[in-house]
Amino acid sequence: METDHSDKLVILGSGNLAWHLGPALQNAGFTILQVCSRTENSARLLGERLGVEWITDPAGIDEEAGTLVFCISDNAIPDLMCRIELRTRPVLIHTAGSVSLDVFNGIAKESGVLYPLMTFTKDRTLHLQNVPFCIEGSSEYSLALVERMARGISEKIYQINSEERKILHLGGIIASNFSNHMYHLAADFLSARGMDFEILKPLIMETASKIMEMEPAASQTGPASRNDTDVIQDHADLLKDLPELQKIYTFVTDSITNHFNS
Ligand SMILES: NC(=O)c1ccc[n+]([C@@H]2O[C@H](COP(=O)([O-])OP(=O)(O)OC[C@H]3O[C@@H](n4cnc5c(N)ncnc54)[C@H](OP(=O)(O)O)[C@@H]3O)[C@@H](O)[C@H]2O)c1
Known part of the structure; x- marks a missing residue:
């Protein structure tokens, strides 16, 4: 009988x-x-964090590995996947929001997706038990494996397909990555005028916490939702030397105005 090595992982x-x-x-019991x-x-730093061997050449991947977990840039998955040649044909799992499970077609015997809907940054402390994990498997076997991984980490597991995951990922980008870019733009705008972004933090916190209890549409305030056209024009004039920021201001203002005044 073949031994099941799927709990022995290599992180790519x-x-x-x-x-x-x-x-x-590791905390979930996987080895x-x-x-790689x-x-x-960066390979060494993570290897040391996990207390495991680290390598830079995929040719050195341990033949004992039952599962390879791709945590690399989305674009790089197909290329790296084709450079891995293991007799044992491990389960291939990726962690991306907008890459289809089909990326492994023709290469892997078993494959899956383990996508955490969260923003991860090194050196941030993050508790993962409430992070939604979206899972998908090419078979009952691989689905059971990713489900075991996800359940060992979090209480929020969603079995969804690649198309649904892409939609969620896009929603997450609009809500989270775009908001963060707005923080970045506001921080640069203030600091160029000798003011500190710190003063905006209570406002940012309340904006985020409000939508835990109210619909986003009901939470919207500001000149665009009130259609205060004089203030809007004044702001656009203030940004005349910052054409990119002025364009964003006008575009987002128009979007809010259209939602509230149509
Ligand atoms: N961060 C998040 O918030 C988040 C959330 C959910 C899912 N994900 C998914 O997690 C995966 C990794 O994202 P990340 O945020 O961890 O990215 P990241 O911090 O930018 O790290 C990317 C990793 O991929 C490696 N890499 C990049 N291009 C490569 C190439 N051509 N060949 C081999 N390795 C390459 C990098 O190697 P070097 O160290 O040499 O640069 C690095 O180790 C992605 O599929 C992403 O969609 C990320």
């Missing part, structure tokens, strides 16, 4: 997600055999 990549997912998988990542320094 050593970026923001791998930094958090690696320890979480991480190695970290492109750059020596």
Whole structure:
């Protein structure tokens, strides 16, 4: 009878997600055999964090590995996947929001997706038990494996397909990545005028916490939702030397105005 090695993992990549997912998988009872990542320094740092061997050449991946967990840039998955040649044909799992499970077609015998809907940054402390994990498997076997991984980490598991995951990912980008970019723009705008972004933090906190109890549409305030056209024009004039920011201001203002005044 064939031995099931699926609990013996190799983590591919050593970026923001791998930094958090690696320890979480260890805590969930999985054995991480190695970290394999492109750059020596980041591979070593993650290897040391997990207390496991680290390598930079996929040719050195342990034949004992039953599962390879891709935590690398989405674009790089197909190329790296084709450079891995293991007799044992491990389960291939990726962690991306907008990459279809089909990426493994023709390469993997078994494959799956373990996508945490969260923003991960190295050196941030993050508790993963409430992080939604979206899972998908190419078979009952691989689905059971990703489900076991996810359940060992979080209480919120969603079995969804690649199309649904892409939609969720896009929603997350609009809500989270775009908001963060707005913080970045506001911080630069204030600091160029000798003012500190710190003063905006209570406002940002209340804006985020309000939508835990109210619909986002009901939470909206500001000149665009009130259609205060004089203030809007004044702001656009203030931004005349910052054409990119002026364009964003006008575009977002028009979007809010259209929603509230149509
Ligand atoms: N961070 C998040 O918030 C988050 C959330 C959910 C899912 N994910 C998913 O997690 C995966 C990793 O994202 P991340 O945020 O951890 O990215 P990241 O911090 O930018 O790290 C990317 C990793 O991929 C490696 N890499 C990049 N290009 C490569 C290539 N051509 N060949 C081999 N390795 C390459 C990098 O190697 P180097 O160390 O050499 O640069 C690095 O180890 C992605 O699929 C992403 O969609 C991320």
